[in-house]
Amino acid sequence: MAQSGSNPVGVDNTFRRKFNREEYLERAREREQQEEEARNKPKGKAPPVQRKPLKHRDYEVDLESRLGKTQVVTPIAPLSQQAGYYCSVCECVVKDSANYLDHINGKKHQRALGMSMRVERASLQQVQDRFDKLKKQKVAGSFSEQDLDDRIMKQQQEEEERKRQRRERKKEKKKEKAPEEEPEIDPDVAAMMGFGGFRSSSKK
Known part of the structure; x- marks a missing residue:
């Protein structure tokens, strides 16, 4: 028997969510405005690091102290005791002297020391002072x-x-290479050993 009445039977799916169009349009406008500002805004770069100009070394590079020496290398040894040239600034090991020189003259190593790859431009006064200094050295060391x-x-x-x-x-x-003189052999011993026939028996 069918149910009578105006109430529907089953799940109520007549309700539909209604969105506020004005609210979402306002959100879209705000998002577009933020993106536009981000595009027009200059990219936030960190201020450039001020590095000292490049200067010459005040020490000798040691390339020959371990030349010709034998060293036992283990996998667990610290970097400073492994085979090759150890850079304490960059904490790395370079396998040969040519690459070690390239490394300590390179950009990465100089940046770790706080220097740029640019050389300071000398002023006229600095050049004149340098000439005066060299002239004095020449006079002092002249013979x-x-x-x-x-x-x-x-x-x-x-x-x-x-x-x-x-x-x-x-x-x-030459003296060492010259053949040694045959030592004198007792004739009785030589005869007993059978060497008697090797010598001439004629007496002068």
Whole structure:
């Protein structure tokens, strides 16, 4: 028997959500405005780091202290004790001297030291001061004619001494290579061992 009445039977799906169009249009306008401002705004870069200009080294690069030495390398050894050249600034190991020089002269290493790759432009006064300094060094280190003659004589004497030592070493080597004289053998012992036939029996 069918139910009578105006009330529908089953799920009530007659309700539909209604959106406020004005509210969503306002949100869209705000989002577009923010995107436009972001596009027009200059990109936020950090202020450039002020680095010192490039300067020459005040130390000698050590490339030969470990030359010809044997070293045991283990996988757990710290970087400073591994094979190759260790850079304490960048904390890395470079395998050979050419690459090590490239590394310490390179941009990454100089930046770690706080320097840029630009060289400071010298002023006129700095150039003149440098010339004056070099002139003073030249005058202080100049030699007289007598000093020059003494140095030449000393070098000639050292060269003569080296030649003499080489000649003596050659003579010693020749003496070592010369066959040793056969020692005298007792005739009775030689006859007993059967060597008697090797010597001439004629007496002069």
